[in-house]
Amino acid sequence: MDIAVVCTGTELLKGYTLNSNLARLGARLTAEGLPLSLELCVGDRAHEIGNAIALALKTCDVLILCGGLGPTKDDITLDVAARFFGCDLETDPELVRKVTDFWDRIHTGHCPKNQLRQARVPAGGHYLSNPVGSASGLAFSSLYGGRMRYVYLLPGPPTEFVPMMENYLVPELLELDAKRRFTLGFLAAAVGESTLAKAVEPVLEGLPVEIAYTAVPEGTKLFLEASDEELLASAVEKARAAVGKDALPAGAADLYAYLVSLLKERGLTFGTAESCTGGLIGKIMTDMPGVSEVYNGTVVAYANSVKERVLSIPREVLERAGAVSEETAALMAQHAAEVLGCSCAVSTTGIAGPDGGTEEKPVGLVYVGCFLNGRTTVLKLNLRGGREAIRQRAAARAVYQLVCRILEAYA
Amino acid sequence: MDIAVVCTGTELLKGYTLNSNLARLGARLTAEGLPLSLELCVGDRAHEIGNAIALALKTCDVLILCGGLGPTKDDITLDVAARFFGCDLETDPELVRKVTDFWDRIHTGHCPKNQLRQARVPAGGHYLSNPVGSASGLAFSSLYGGRMRYVYLLPGPPTEFVPMMENYLVPELLELDAKRRFTLGFLAAAVGESTLAKAVEPVLEGLPVEIAYTAVPEGTKLFLEASDEELLASAVEKARAAVGKDALPAGAADLYAYLVSLLKERGLTFGTAESCTGGLIGKIMTDMPGVSEVYNGTVVAYANSVKERVLSIPREVLERAGAVSEETAALMAQHAAEVLGCSCAVSTTGIAGPDGGTEEKPVGLVYVGCFLNGRTTVLKLNLRGGREAIRQRAAARAVYQLVCRILEAYA
Numbered sequence: 055m056d057i058a059v060v061c062t063g064t065e066l067l068k069g070y071t072l073n074s075n076l077a078r079l080g081a082r083l084t085a086e087g088l089p090l091s092l093e094l095c096v097g098d099r100a101h102e103i104g105n106a107i108a109l110a111l112k113t114c115d116v117l118i119l120c121g122g123l124g125p126t127k128d129d130i131t132l133d134v135a136a137r138f139f140g141c142d143l144e145t146d147p148e149l150v151r152k153v154t155d156f157w158d159r160i161h162t163g164h165c166p167k168n169q170l171r172q173a174r175v176p177a178g179g180h181y182l183s184n185p186v187g188s189a190s191g192l193a194f195s196s197l198y199g200g201r202m203r204y205v206y207l208l209p210g211p212p213t214e215f216v217p218m219m220e221n222y223l224v225p226e227l228l229e230l231d232a233k234r235r236f237t238l239g240f241l242a243a244a245v246g247e248s249t250l251a252k253a254v255e256p257v258l259e260g261l262p263v264e265i266a267y268t269a270v271p272e273g274t275k276l277f278l279e280a281s282d283e284e285l286l287a288s289a290v291e292k293a294r295a296a297v298g299k300d301a302l303p304a305g306a307a308d309l310y311a312y313l314v315s316l317l318k319e320r321g322l323t324f325g326t327a328e329s330c331t332g333g334l335i336g337k338i339m340t341d342m343p344g345v346s347e348v349y350n351g352t353v354v355a356y357a358n359s360v361k362e363r364v365l366s367i368p369r370e371v372l373e374r375a376g377a378v379s380e381e382t383a384a385l386m387a388q389h390a391a392e393v394l395g396c397s398c399a400v401s402t403t404g405i406a407g408p409d410g411g412t413e414e415k416p417v418g419l420v421y422v423g424c425f426l427n428g429r430t431t432v433l434k435l436n437l438r439g440g441r442e443a444i445r446q447r448a449a450a451r452a453v454y455q456l457v458c459r460i461l462e463a464y465a
Numbered sequence: 466m467d468i469a470v471v472c473t474g475t476e477l478l479k480g481y482t483l484n485s486n487l488a489r490l491g492a493r494l495t496a497e498g499l500p501l502s503l504e505l506c507v508g509d510r511a512h513e514i515g516n517a518i519a520l521a522l523k524t525c526d527v528l529i530l531c532g533g534l535g536p537t538k539d540d541i542t543l544d545v546a547a548r549f550f551g552c553d554l555e556t557d558p559e560l561v562r563k564v565t566d567f568w569d570r571i572h573t574g575h576c577p578k579n580q581l582r583q584a585r586v587p588a589g590g591h592y593l594s595n596p597v598g599s600a601s602g603l604a605f606s607s608l609y610g611g612r613m614r615y616v617y618l619l620p621g622p623p624t625e626f627v628p629m630m631e632n633y634l635v636p637e638l639l640e641l642d643a644k645r646r647f648t649l650g651f652l653a654a655a656v657g658e659s660t661l662a663k664a665v666e667p668v669l670e671g672l673p674v675e676i677a678y679t680a681v682p683e684g685t686k687l688f689l690e691a692s693d694e695e696l697l698a699s700a701v702e703k704a705r706a707a708v709g710k711d712a713l714p715a716g717a718a719d720l721y722a723y724l725v726s727l728l729k730e731r732g733l734t735f736g737t738a739e740s741c742t743g744g745l746i747g748k749i750m751t752d753m754p755g756v757s758e759v760y761n762g763t764v765v766a767y768a769n770s771v772k773e774r775v776l777s778i779p780r781e782v783l784e785r786a787g788a789v790s791e792e793t794a795a796l797m798a799q800h801a802a803e804v805l806g807c808s809c810a811v812s813t814t815g816i817a818g819p820d821g822g823t824e825e826k827p828v829g830l831v832y833v834g835c836f837l838n839g840r841t842t843v844l845k846l847n848l849r850g851g852r853e854a855i856r857q858r859a860a861a862r863a864v865y866q867l868v869c870r871i872l873e874a875y876a
Contacts, residue, residue, distance in 0.1 A: 065679035067501040068648060069492030070686060070718065073484050076506070081480030090478040091513070093506040094520075095487070098677060102502070109505075109520045126662040126678050160657075169659070186850055211680050213854035237479060246571075248580070251537040266509060267537050268476035269622050275481060307481065325771075332751025333744035336765045340743025343819060343852055351771040354747045354763035359806045360736075364764065364775060395770045408754060439597055441754055443624035 055232035056091040057083065058114035060106045062121040062131050063210055064097040075120050075215045082219060087234030088227055089279070098128040107138050115203055116227065121210030123189040125169045132174065132192060132207060139196040139205065141176040149173035149181060149190055156188040182206075182222040187214040191222060204230060238290045239277035241270075241302045241309055243454045250274045254293040263289045271446035272309040272454070273300070310338050313453055316460050317348035317398075322426075324456075325350040325394030327365055327386040329377065329403040330420060331449045332356060338449070350396040355386065365389045378403050378415050384430045387423030398426040398460070400452040404435070406444045418444055422452035426459050466643035467502040468494065469525035471517045473532040473542050474621055475508040486531050486626045493630060498645030499638055500690070509539040518549050526614050527638065532621030534600035536580045543585065543603060543618060550607040550616065552587040560584035560592060560601055567599040593617075593633040598625040602633060615641060649701045650688035652681075652713045652720055654865045661685045665704040674700045682857035683720040683865070684711070721749050724864055727871050728759040728809075733837075735867075736761040736805030738776055738797040740788065740814040741831060742860045743767060749860070761807040766797065776800045789814050789826050795841045798834030809837040809871070811863040815846070817855045829855055833863035837870050 059079060065071040073095065080090050091114055096102040103122070110117055122131030136143050150173040157165035172189050175181050179194025189209040196203055206223055208215050242250045247269045254276060258265060263286060264279040276293060280286040287304065294301040306312045317324050326335045336352030339345055355361040358372055367385050375381040386401035404420025411417035418437040423430060433455055437444045470490060476482040484506065491501050502525055507513040514533070521528055533542030547554050561584040568576035583600050586592050590605025600620040607614055617634055619626050653661045658680045665687060669676060674697060675690040687704060691697040698715065705712040717723045728735050737746045747763030750756055766772040769783055778796050786792040797812035815831025822828035829848040834841060844866055848855045 063679070064675075064677040064688065064690075065686070066487070067491050067504060068495040068677075068688065069488040069490065070679055070688070071681070072488045076477070077480040077483050079480065080478045084479040091508070092517070093478060093504075095504040095506075097500075097502070105524060106503070109523070112520070113516060124678075124680075125659050127666065128677050161659075166663075186854075213850040216851065248536055248572075252577075255538065264475075266475040266479075266539055267535075268474070268481055269535075270482070275476070277475065277479065277481070279475075323768075328747075333747025333763050333765065334751070336744030336763075337748035340745070340765075340767065340856075341853070343817075346767060350768040351775075352744050352747075352763065352765035353775070354744065354751075354765070356751065356757060357734075357761040357806070360762040360804075363806060364762075364804055393771075393775055395768070395774060406754075439624040440627065442752070445751075 055116060055230060056114040057088060057116040057118065057227070058092040058094070058110035059090060059118040059120060060103070060110055061093065061095045062098055062103055062119065064128070066095050067097055074212050075210065078212065078216055079118070079219055082224060083227070084237045086224060086228060087236045088232060089235060089237065098122060098130065100130055100134050103131060103134040104138055107135065111198055111203060115201060116230065117203060117205045118223065119205070119207045120215060123172065123191070123207060123209045125172060125188070135205060135207060136176050139198060141178070141194060141196060143174040144177055145170070145173050146175045146181065149175065152190070153188055182208070182218055184209060184214055185217050187211065189214065191218050193226060233281070235279055235281050236283050236286050237277055237279045238286050238304055239275055239307050240290065240294060240304055241273055241275050241307050242297045243273040243300045243302060243309060243457070244451065245273045245297065245300050247274045250276060250297065253296045257292045257296045258289060261285070261289050271443065272450040275307050309450060309453055309457070311342060313457055314342060314345055314348060316457060320460060320464050322398050322460070323348055323350050323396040325390050325396040325399045326352045327390035327399065327401040328352055328354050329356060329361070329386070330406045331402040331445050334445055334449045335400065335402070335453065350394045353390055353393065361386070365393065376415070378405060378419060378421065380421055380432045380434065383421035383423035383432045387425040388430050391425045398424070398456060400424050400456050402448050402452050404444070404448055406441045408441060420444065420448040422448060422455055424452065424455045424459055426456065427463055431455065431459065466527060466641060467525040468499060468527040468529065468638070469503040469505070469521035470501060470529040470531060471514070471521055472504065472506045473509055473514055473530065475539070477506050478508055485623050486621065489623065489627055490529070490630055493635060494638070495648045497635060497639060498647045499643060500646060500648065509533060509541065511541055511545050514542060514545040515549055518546065522609055522614060526612060527641065528614060528616045529634065530616070530618045531626060534583065534602070534618060534620045536583060536599070546616060546618060547587050550609060552589070552605060552607060554585040555588055556581070556584050557586045557592065560586065563601070564599055593619070593629055595620060595625050596628050596632070598622065600625065602629050604637060644692070646690055646692050647694050647697050648688055648690045649697050649715055650686055650718050651701065651705060651715055652684055652686050652718050653708050654684040654711045654713060654720060654868070655862065656684045656708065656711050658685045661687060661708065664707045668703045668707045669700060672696070672700050682854065683861040686718050720861060720864055720868070722753060724868055725753060725756055725759060727868060731871060731875050733759065733809050733871070734761050734807040735759055736801050736807040736810045737763045738801035738810065738812040739763055739765050740767060740772070740797070741817045742813040742856050745856055745860045746811065746813070746864065761805045764801055764804065772797070776804065787826070789816060789830060789832065791832055791843045791845065794832035794834035794843045798836040799841050802836045809835070809867060811835050811867050813859050813863050815855070815859055817852045819852055831855065831859040833859060833866055835863065835866045835870055837867065838874055842866065842870065
């Protein structure tokens with residue numbers, strides 16, 4: 055029973071919005087052993103949505119439609135899906151009350167008629183409550199092409215999609231009792247794709263697992279997929295052994311989350327002094343809930359004046375060695391730990407481009423510093439790629455430097 | 466001549482990687498008047514990729530395949546596409562040299578045979594140079610279903626995809642001479658989708674433009690699409706007038722980029738003191754190249770000790786009013802401007818959740834401060850949604866507060 059998701063929304067195809075729902079849904083279903091087989095993304099036009107539904111049903115029996123349940127003119131997903139499957143739409147009195155109550159809480163004046171389009175449910179189906187917004191999700195099943203198909207409609211805004219996926223979609227999919235396939239992997243930190251493949255493929259040869267690689271700024275992620283969970287775990291351990299010390303533990307595919315787990319285990323607190331990464335490390339750290347016990351804060355010292363004032367980098371150092379130098383990176387890490395009152399800190403300073411490079415200090419030159427237990431270390435990096443790639447790699451290498459030092463110090 | 470993109474990669478469906486290539490490609494093609502009609506995403510299996518190509522060609526004549534050009538076992542896109550269209554693959558001597566040179570620059574030892582799979586070109590086609598990586602792009606055309614189809618293959622890593630899209634794909638697509646459709650829009654800052662629709666739909670009624678709304682943490686974006694550029698511009702102005710003062714200028718759909726343009730025009734410098742947003746504003750600011758003249762830096766004061774030490778918030782205030790209070794937010798903004806040496810600053814402090822809320826200070830309570838021209842203002846917000854939504858909305862409202870104050874002060 056393969057699962058397809060159809061994302062509707064001109065904004066996704068025009069590139070105004072990143073399709074984060076796909077990533078959230080994909081990760082969640084993979085964790086449950088029910089990986090997605092296909093995703094389609096189309097605009098908000100009826101014939102495009104209908105066409106996408108037909109394409110998805112060629113290979114999949116479970117269809118998740120995401121987006122287009124709002125009250126505006128371009129919200130037509132429910133109408134198209136109902137017409138496609140020949141379902142009647144019935145106005146649900148309970149939903150009428152929900153929609154009206156929601157309107158009254160936010161607006162003044164009478165709830166307009168077009169809002170009540172959100173109170174319709176396909177005959178024989180049921181609605182899924184929206185804890186945040188006005189649009190309910192919808193679920194129904196229908197025969198199509200001689201097979202039973204299971205259809206779920208969810209609103210597009212991630213703040214509504216994600217809780218509804220957790221509360222209703224995933225539990226209902228698990229009850230469909232499809233054959234499960236499991237995935238487990240790890241990050242090979244600072245290891246390239248070719249190098250990783252060369253290390254792991256000989257030891258995985260002949261095992262009934264599917265291998266997938268993903269090159270990321272932090273290194274390369276390896277994921278194995280299999281229908282047997284025990285066999286999968288042992289294959290992952292074989293692959294980890296083949297990689298050696300740069301292999302994070304099984305299941306640890308996220309370098310930053312792994313750092314948080316190390317900090318918590320060792321009772322360390324962490325802070326950053328960021329120049330070329332401009333707050334990226336701080337942003338990623340605080341994307342994760344529950345980090346306040348280990349993460350103190352960041353100083354984004356983009357301007358030299360901030361390096362001087364907040365991080366006490368002597369002007370003499372900035373003038374002699376320069377803002378992008380080993381000496382500055384070391385002082386930034388050390389002083390960040392002092393200023394932010396934390397037991398370890400990393401720093402980044404470099405030329406992220408596209409402008410600002412010189413012959414002596416080209417675009418991609420980055421120093422990342424690391425302070426732990428009274429000792430500061432600095433790595434000099436020559437990173438390739440555009441501005442984004444350089445910033446992401448610099449952040450990752452700074453954090454991986456700290457990860458290695460924590461593992462060494464507390465082995 | 467409709468355009469489809471097929472993204473291959475198990476990592477996209479498993480949610481390990483956000484599909485940023487789709488967003489970059491979509492935005493770029495929209496800017497050229499050649500919007501994407503369809504996107505499909507499938508895993509790295511031959512039958513899935515072949516199936517996706519067949520589905521895309523049902524409605525589209527231009528096919529962009531993204532990903533799966535690497536040297537590892539799961540990189541099979543070229544083989545599948547060549548088989549699908551019945552094209553022979555020929556080894557190109559120039560590419561053999563490129564691939565070997567690339568290998569030699571990074572690795573020691575002889576270039577392994579599997580790398581030379583990246584030296585193959587479909588008969589009658591040509592390759593697209595990769596300025597960063599080892600995998601070249603490929604282009605060819607082929608009759609299928611009685612029509613000429615144009616096929617482009619590009620590598621998946623964004624650092625390779627984006628420059629190759631700019632350098633080769635977009636110029637080649639523009640030469641295909643398809644009918645163009647143009648898009649123009651703006652952000653209605655802090656305006657909800659229903660409210661925006663109610664304002665603009667009466668004035669756009671009957672005009673030959675397509676309307677699309679996108680709810681974002683900053684408000685709602687409105688995009689109009691039409692085949693006539695002049696008519697499009699006048700329709701956008703009508704919509705802006707209907708929205709009033711919260712409508713950003715035509716073309717300004719990004720609140721943060723608009724702030725940068727205002728800061729540059731007025732010669733202002735900017736900094737932030739972030740608690741609950743944890744560096745999000747700094748990260749978004751420095752995602753944009755060329756901001757160093759207006760953006761000084763950020764203090765991420767996640768811990769109270771950092772609020773005291775770096776931002777000089779008196780302990781008495783933190784104990785009496787609390788870290789999440791109007792008084793703290795005001796002092797954070799004012800002291801950030803001093804510490805960071807900038808002419809204006811914003812601050813955020815609040816309860817992003819999911820834990821940490823109390824009856825008096827529930828999850829979603831956020832104060833955002835703004836310092837400009839010696840005067841500090843603070844907004845108290847009660848934001849709905851999960852942790853991410855609250856952080857993004859808090860960041861947006863902080864920045865919009867500053868935008869409004871700059872527009873007032875320098876009217």
